Amino acid sequence: MLNIFSKKIEFKLKGTCPCLRPEDEWRAIDKDAADNAFKSCKKQYLDTLLSTKGFLKYKTSSYIRRNQIDVLECIELQKERYGAKTFTVNCDLTPLYLQYDCRHFCVDERIGTLVCDKDVWWDYANESIAKVSFENVANAIEEFVLPWFDSLSNDASIKKMLLEQKEKRKLFPNKMQSWLELIDNHGDCSATIAENAKLFGLPKSLCK
Numbered sequence: 001m002l003n004i005f006s007k008k009i010e011f012k013l014k015g016t017c018p019c020l021r022p023e024d025e026w027r028a029i030d031k032d033a034a035d036n037a038f039k040s041c042k043k044q045y046l047d048t049l050l051s052t053k054g055f056l057k058y059k060t061s062s063y064i065r066r067n068q069i070d071v072l073e074c075i076e077l078q079k080e081r082y083g084a085k086t087f088t089v090n091c092d093l094t095p096l097y098l099q100y101d102c103r104h105f106c107v108d109e110r111i112g113t114l115v116c117d118k119d120v121w122w123d124y125a126n127e128s129i130a131k132v133s134f135e136n137v138a139n140a141i142e143e144f145v146l147p148w149f150d151s152l153s154n155d156a157s158i159k160k161m162l163l164e165q166k167e168k169r170k171l172f173p174n175k176m177q178s179w180l181e182l183i184d185n186h187g188d189c190s191a192t193i194a195e196n197a198k199l200f201g202l203p204k205s206l207c208k
Helices: 004-010 023-028 031-052 111-116 127-151 155-168 174-182 190-199
Strands: 056-058 062-066 071-079 086-095 107-110
Touching: 031 071, 031 127, 071 127, 086 111, 086 127, 086 174, 107 111, 107 155, 111 127, 155 174
Parallel strands: none
Antiparallel strands: 056 062, 062 071, 071 086, 086 107
């Protein structure tokens, strides 16, 4: 089996582009056609794939599942906010047994960092390039994101990851510190989990 380093060397990025476009390119895009291409390619390449992996559609352009240790795993498609018709993918983790004041994910990672250690954006300016981009993203999710979630699906691996992050960062986020403190001693948090299920607006099947 290829190790993660070999997989990063062999994986080929396709359909990628800078997050922002020159103004003349931006103005030439058929915005409605691009948005339709995003929706249809998302459905074609990601909806079925992630459904078979236990993810449910969440919010507008995200997918979410709850693992066996009550941690939410979320895959979010993030569009460039000013209309350049590019997108990236965020991969998020957060425990349901932690107290929150608002909807918040404790750990977030960009798919590009998992694939090639840098931020990556994909193009969906038209249907042709959107198909290339979404197929590439689907492959990246299978090869890197799902194994990343699997590698962080037990308390010991999450604790190790949090400690490594604490060592690396000058400022360690409060929520990550709270998770680290609670991970070995959260006991029965069924009431907190129920409250967070409402706060996060989770699909009913993830609230049981």
